Amino acid sequence: MDPKINEINGYLVSIFNDVLMIEERTLQSSQFKDVSIKEMHTIDAIGMYQEHTTSEVAKKLGITVGTLTVSVNNLVRKEYVIRVRSETDRRVVKLALTKNGRLLYRLHDKFHRDMVRETLQEMSEEEAEVLMKGLLNLHSFLERTKEQLPE
Amino acid sequence: MDPKINEINGYLVSIFNDVLMIEERTLQSSQFKDVSIKEMHTIDAIGMYQEHTTSEVAKKLGITVGTLTVSVNNLVRKEYVIRVRSETDRRVVKLALTKNGRLLYRLHDKFHRDMVRETLQEMSEEEAEVLMKGLLNLHSFLERTKEQLPE
DNA sequence: TCTTTTTTGTTTGATTATCAAACTATTTGA
DNA sequence: TCAAATAGTTTGATAATCAAACAAAAAAGA
Numbered sequence: 001m002d003p004k005i006n007e008i009n010g011y012l013v014s015i016f017n018d019v020l021m022i023e024e025r026t027l028q029s030s031q032f033k034d035v036s037i038k039e040m041h042t043i044d045a046i047g048m049y050q051e052h053t054t055s056e057v058a059k060k061l062g063i064t065v066g067t068l069t070v071s072v073n074n075l076v077r078k079e080y081v082i083r084v085r086s087e088t089d090r091r092v093v094k095l096a097l098t099k100n101g102r103l104l105y106r107l108h109d110k111f112h113r114d115m116v117r118e119t120l121q122e123m124s125e126e127e128a129e130v131l132m133k134g135l136l137n138l139h140s141f142l143e144r145t146k147e148q149l150p151e
Numbered sequence: 152m153d154p155k156i157n158e159i160n161g162y163l164v165s166i167f168n169d170v171l172m173i174e175e176r177t178l179q180s181s182q183f184k185d186v187s188i189k190e191m192h193t194i195d196a197i198g199m200y201q202e203h204t205t206s207e208v209a210k211k212l213g214i215t216v217g218t219l220t221v222s223v224n225n226l227v228r229k230e231y232v233i234r235v236r237s238e239t240d241r242r243v244v245k246l247a248l249t250k251n252g253r254l255l256y257r258l259h260d261k262f263h264r265d266m267v268r269e270t271l272q273e274m275s276e277e278e279a280e281v282l283m284k285g286l287l288n289l290h291s292f293l294e295r296t297k298e299q300l301p302e
Numbered sequence: 303t304c305t306t307t308t309t310t311g312t313t314t315g316a317t318t319a320t321c322a323a324a325c326t327a328t329t330t331g332a
Numbered sequence: 333t334c335a336a337a338t339a340g341t342t343t344g345a346t347a348a349t350c351a352a353a354c355a356a357a358a359a360a361g362a
Contacts, residue, residue: 004279005267011286012267016167018293021213038348054311062172067349069312074347091310091357115296116156116163119289128155130278131285135162138270142169145266187349189319205340218320220341225318242328242339 019115026111032104034078040108042071043080043097048105051084051094080104170266177262183255185229191259193222194231194248199256202235202245231255 024037035043045060046052052060058068072095075081080101086092097105120128175188186194196211197203203211209219223246226232231252237243248256271279 004283005264005271008271008279008283008286009263009267011283011290013263015286015290015293016170017213018290018297019167022293022296036347055309062168063348064350065311066313066351071348073312089310089358093311112160112164113156115289115292116160118292119285120156120159122288123285127281127284128159130281132155132159132162133278134270134274134282134285135159135166137273138266139162139166139169141266141269142166142173145173146169187318206338214319215321216340217322217342222319224341240329240339244340 023108023111030107032107035080035104039071039075039080040104042068042075043101043105044108046081046095046097046101048097048102051096053086054093054095057095075101174259174262181258183258186231186255190222190226190231191255193219193226194252194256195259197232197246197248197252199248199253202247204237205244205246208246226252 020037023040027033027035027037027040042057042061045057054065054068054072058065061068072081072083076083079098082096082098084094084096086094120131123131171188174191178184178186178188178191193208193212196208205216205219205223209216212219223232223234227234230249233247233249235245235247237245271282274282
């Protein structure tokens with residue numbers, strides 16, 4: 001059992017690092033050089049389809065609202081994001097992507113989808129199911145762990 | 152095919168975020184409050200078992216040597232890491248963990264191993280093999296992508 | 303209705319993370 | 333021996349982060 005644990009753990013760690021590194025490098029060699037990987041994930045969290053408030057996005061990203069405000073300032077300056085004050089509750093700020101922001105969003109999404117598609121390519125239907133089950137197990141372990149976390 | 156891609160991609164993204172978040176929180180609520188998650192990964196890269204030079208560790212982490220020097224300054228001040236000048240080549244600095252650094256290393260390692268162990272718990276031997284194969288596929292896709300990367 | 307409390311977001315000060323470029327010390331090679 | 337290469341450090345600039353102080357608006361209480 002033990003050697004398998006080490007092996008799987010090793011793959012996970014190196015997958016994490018690779019994905020981050022590849023995303024970073026891909027951005028830097030694209031037309032979106034002025035966007036960091038953190039900013040990319042902020043853009044991803046803001047999303048294409050619904051409006052999200054500052055609080056919602058900060059929670060999704062696991063950062064404080066203050067941190068997000070600073071980051072959104074930069075993304076607004078670089079014209080990827082716009083702020084829209086809510087009409088019904090004027091304390092609330094809704095975040096949305098500009099045209100350019102949506103373009104970047106799709107590019108990033110495509111990278112992720114290609115990555116998974118390539119992975120599944122050499123696998124049978126049943127194997128893909130098992131991979132999914134493994135990821136589901138891992139995911140629910142982490143969700144349980146999160147709940148037990150001291151605040 | 153498409154819905155499966157989205158689902159797997161979703162799990163991966165959320166697994167990434169959860170692991171980072173849980174590691175961060177766990178550190179902050181332990182006796183190692185003065186260590187950030189980045190510093191934790193530096194400690195992990197330095198490792199328990201062999202001596203590694205500054206260049207080697209920087210390469211492993213994918214950061215510049217200058218960045219690592221700064222980080223190691225802090226870790227030395229906080230007494231997790233020591234620098235040892237090589238006897239044979241006095242330009243070279245070997246990095247090693249202090250007693251406290253090794254304690255932290257083991258704690259972090261245990262979290263990772265528990266995570267994987269829990270994941271495998273409900274899976275049969277064969278299913279674990281398939282999971283591993285999926286991760287291997289993903290891993291080799293990423294390695295290939297890395298090679299194609301400009302620079 | 304007026305006041306207090308709560309909620310939402312912004313600003314600020316401190317620390318860490320990061321790179322590129324200038325720099326120092328040492329080793330290697332011509 | 334002296335120039336070039338290598339290993340690491342320092343520095344200046346910028347981004348990422350938090351906690352705490354703050355401002356504006358809404359909700360609750362009286």
